[in-house]
Amino acid sequence: MSTVAVDTALPSSYTQSQAQRAVRRRRYLTTAGTALLSLVLVVWTVLPIYNMVLISLEPEGDVFTDHIWPRVASVESFWGVLTQGHWYLEHFWRQFANSFYLGAMTTLLTLLIGSLTSFSIGRLRIRHGWLVSNAALLTYVIPASFLAIPFYRIMQNYGLANNVWSVIAALVAFATPYAIFVFQEYGRSIPIEVDESARIDGASPMQLYLRIYLPLMAPALVAVGTYALLLAWNEYLYQFLLLSSKSSMTVPVALAQFLSSDQSPWNYMMATAIIYALPPVAIYYAFRRRMSAGLTMGGVKG
């Protein structure tokens, strides 16, 4: 796995040409190995996604056949999804809007609550802030699915069943801890003297937060925002439990409903899945650098 396989020291008894040949052969082998491994990785990675595309491009009757490439590529199923042309898809746009609303609200609230908290702990240095940090850390390491049953019960008691805000609450509760970590870690790179000099000029904490903290934290905000949006987009369990009516449900819940029927219209399902997957993939690639910076901020320290 070394990155420098070529220039190892060779015994002096080698003649120049022998040494060159050995180097060349070694380089050739490394290239061949890289190419082979790359090929395996690409096939491995792409296979389930190729399957999605393949089925979505098949006309309805063709799904139950045994070919491994589309005989005739048809966009019929995509068109069907976009025009809500199948009885399964009557509420597609409504459900898509629900997913979007869920993602947007989760992102906004996570950013707001997370940044306020880390500003208070990290910049204003509130006493016992470490308690809050620890509560957040604890939340981060509790599996969300383990809390689903009591959470469902509580939401029933509050009368929030079939209300998208119950899911937003759950997602914000599970996304904010990550936001707090990243913000605190990133905030350390901003010197505290910036705050102090602003305070001498008479800035209130609110002004500090709005005018100084938030603008300087922009990269971290982008990273965490992307994270929260993808979290909401990926989440299924809470949406499934808490949103069951046709008008309140989101795309993942509707997709899973397809699955439970005997006559699943697979081409429509896969077309829906691809349309649903496009926004996060686009966002991921757009903010890729920012995101991996956020993901690994701190990386290894010691």
Add this chain to the structure above:
Amino acid sequence: MDTASVVEIGRPSVRRDSIWRSLRGPLKGSEYTWALAFVVPYIAVFVTFVAYPVVYGLWMGSEPRLYPELFSDPIYQKTVVNTALYLALGVNVKLFLALLLSGFFMRPGWWMKVLLMIFVLPWAVPQITTFISIHWMLNGEWGFLNNMLYTLFHVEGPHWLNDRWTALGAVIVSHIWKWTPFWTLILLAGRMAIPLEIRDTARVDGATGVRGFVHITFPLLANLYLICTLLSTIFLLGDFNAVYFVSGGGPANSTQVLATLGIRNAFEIAQPRLGVAAVMSALPMVIPLVIVLMRKLRTAQVQL
């Protein structure tokens, strides 16, 4: 300290020492109010949507009669075996692959960058959609995998999801497919953080290839690798989607794991307390993990 002159801010006052003072620390009156107002939203979210459900769950699962009932359930016994296998294979195979691949992606060249972008696709695409795709891919009659086996090798593939062990294997492989890219990125960042001088010095001293990995790279990555293992264990223990969508817990509830069995008990057979009990039976494993993880994360400053 009530004289609100701006210059005094931040200077620790030694004049008075009251309980109030020790509570609010070095902050001035109005600043303390602000600081408090800023943390209150998170505290409210934590108490209402995390602490309360935890307590509620503990209360729901606190009846002793639940546990003999649970432990004598043959489905539960299978579930424990499945969970153990899922954990052991899912976590370790995935992280070991990620460790090797992170080294592979350290290679220079444009092709590696392109490859990495393709490689992270499983992570970028929403879980539900890919797991549904895998589910259909493994269909014995019309699935892509068996079609491919037949077209390329003229082999009739098995009904993958109709047998407990192939179905569980499919779940584990799906999990590995989905999450290896994420951990590869983390370990790649860990490798990048190793200072160049260390690598150069090691190379001059003859530590290249496998030897460089064993003596230089891995010792430096070991702590990160351990944290990844622990975190991944916790994440996998709570993983619902892979099992639910790839095998659906079937055939005949033989591939459930604790996370899906809890939901199944609570909502399919309408015994929420038994569901909570199933989840809570993982606590003897979760609690030590959480304690170790919290210590590690606090000191190592790893951001995931």
